[in-house]
Amino acid sequence: MNLLKKEFFFQDVNKLKGVGIQLSKYLKKKRIEKIKDIILNFPYSETNRSNLSKLNNLEIGKIQTIKVLVKKLYFPRIRNLPNKILCQDETGNIDIVYFNSREGYLRKIFPLNEWVIISGKVNFFRNKYQISNPDYVTSLQNQDYVVKNIPKYSLTKGINEKKYRYICDQVTKNLPKIEDWLSEDFIKKNNLLNWNIAIKELHNSINSNNNSPSYRRIVFDEICANLLTLSKNRKRIKKNKTNKEFLESISNKIVNTLDFKLTNDQKRVLKEINFDLSSNKRMFRILQGDVGSGKTIVSLLTISNVVESGYQCALMGPTEILALQHYKLAKRIFKDTNINIVFLTGKTESKEKKKILKDLETGKIDIIIGTHSLFQKKIKFKNLGYIVIDEQHKFGVNQRSDLAKKGGPDCDLLLMSATPIPRTMMMSLYGDMDLSKIIEKPALRKKIITISKPEKKIKEIWTFLKKNIAKKNQIFWVCPLIDESKFLDFSSAKKKFNEINKIFPNSVGLLHGGLEKEEKNKVLKEFLKKKISILVSTTVIEVGIDFPDANVIIIENANKFGLAQLHQLRGRVGRGDKQATCILLFKDGLSKNAIKRIKILKSSDDGFFIADEDLKLRGFGDLTGYQQSGMKNFRFADPIIHKDLFELAEKFILDTQEKVNQEKYMFLLKLFDKAEIININEI
Ligand code: ADP
Ligand code: MG
DSSP: OOOOHHHHHTSBGGGSTTOOHHHHHHHHHTTOOBHHHHHTOOOSEEEEOOSEEOGGGOOTTSEEEEEEEEEEEEOOOSTTOOEEEEEEETTEEEEEEESSOOHHHHHHHSOTTOEEEEEEEEEEETTEEEEESOSEEEEGGGGGGTSSEEEEOOOOTTOOHHHHHHHHHHHHTTOOOOOOSSOHHHHHHTTOOOHHHHHHHHHHOTTOOTTSHHHHHHHHHHHHHHHHHHHHHHHHHSOBOOOOOOOOHHHHHHHHHSSSOOOHHHHHHHHHHHHHHHSSBOOEEEEEEOTTSOHHHHHHHHHHHHHHTTOEEEEEOSSHHHHHHHHHHHHHHTTTSOOOEEEEOTTSOHHHHHHHHHHHHHTOOSEEEESGGGGOTTOOOSSEEEEEESSOTTOOHHHHHHHHHHTOTTOEEEEEEOOOOOHHHHHHHHTTSEEEEEOSOOTTOOOOEEEEEEGGGHHHHHHHHHHHHHTTOEEEEEOOOOSSOHHHHHHHHHHHHHHHHHHSTTOEEEEOTTSOHHHHHHHHHHHHTTSOSEEEEOTTSOTTOOOTTEEEEEETTGGGSOHHHHHHHHTTSOOSSSOOEEEEEEOSSOOHHHHHHHHHHHHOOOHHHHHHHHHHHSOGGGOHHHHHTTGGGOSSOOTTTTHHHHHHHHHHHHHHTTTSOHHHHHHHHHHTTOTTTSOGGGO
């Protein structure tokens, strides 16, 4: 391999011997496209082929390695009959069977009356041992290649171990030594390893658990690559802009007409955002606050300031229903102003849409509210100055970067999210953004009463529900999460629906992931309009929709949910000023963790605190909420196991960023596929 050192890493895999079009396709499925992807695809285990077994001592069903003499080759010329090679050692016989194999090839690897090494899974067929399509067949001279522990990589259809090993060897055996971007001192001090050594070790030894020095080294690099990307992204976005000038005159008027007082947190956050809007640096900010903490009004007030300063604004919600709710609220609070607000979704009629597009371009429209259809290419603004995106927890850094490009150089950006991120992860996920937090709940809001109940007392619940329905309260019934299967979850919701429908006829609706979007919207609207009192659902209802009269939520099989998720579900109720109740239903025999979780839920309604506790109680793998929130950006790092490395990397980046050789950093970014986000010229 006569390539320049670092170039080698970023060559296409098809530069390797044996990788053609078909195999490239299979590799791509495993996210292996460049040579560096092979380097970063570590074995997860190994196959023991190191013991040569005698034929009278074989274990059926296991992968074994044997040394045998080739006695006879059968090539039946009948379709569907396999080719067969009879082999023996001093203790017995075995058939080696091949389906779809060429005669010439078999004759070559099985020379008559010679000893060969064979490794593969042993079966027993018609009273005889057999190996069909063995993994390896090799001559005695070559036995060192096979008779040993062989690393096991996660592979897909179309690539077997032997093939992958042939490809992988070309890379790992020729790995160019690169100059480490970490100093030896730093590596030693923090129990990491030199990069070259770490990579070698990760491919060779199965001792590498996810806390070994070699693995920690890769994790550290990965976190650094992420942090660097975010900090570069930040630098790029936070460029100079024309500052927006406003006196908060509309916004002050609106505040006076509200039938509630803003909380101190809302006021503080308003100040933070307004400061950014009127500064001459672009705003790139995330507003985090629990469900019901009152983020919407904050966004609308800041929007009114931007309108006052002469710019257009766009407010985007994740679903039509939520966007529509925002639109209605905006219409209401801006009704005494001459601000022009429109609503746009994918369903807007084409005639109306045409008019909206025209009015946006001429500047007739001040505020546009809608779903992601707001960001279609053909939509042109006269002077878009502010984008607000609600419930954005599904965006990663790439999408944020794209968004920032959309608005133009004067456009400020605010994201809002009700998914609280544990502190250790905040910087690695949102390091490119400024953070505003609302912790305090609106003053009149009563704390949701949280109760746990064993399922066998379900009768008490029926009485409770009857009372609530009489008071015109609405009820969410969240159905057991049985397992990952959509179908089972759906069937359990359906069963529960039938059961409840018998007790409360004509007042129950059913919502689950199997329904079409239209159907879902229909049911949700019925519930919003109070045509039904009880909504039986799986966890599909997104956060954010305001159901002012829903103040009871019952969560079945509550121990199957994580803390953060339970908290999010609980947040669907209690948004008005009536007392709300959350009932957690359990089967008997709660685990210690489940008991802890209930305790925490009962004691706190602070989503940030709960997120931190959740992280402590559960493995990262279970944190569904956070996975959506961008944690999937990490392939190796785990915020629980590698908490110290997250902290170390943060410090390292802050301390050394300016001093370290940029070329080495670029290499790091390219390794972890971050380079496309950052333009090299901007570094
Ligand atoms: P979220 O932060 O989840 O988006 P919303 O903005 O939807 O929360 O607010 C939830 C409800 O709380 C709304 O009905 C809103 O009118 C109300 N609300 C917002 N701020 C306050 C406040 N300071 N006092 C009382 N109610 C408020
Ligand atoms: Mg909201």
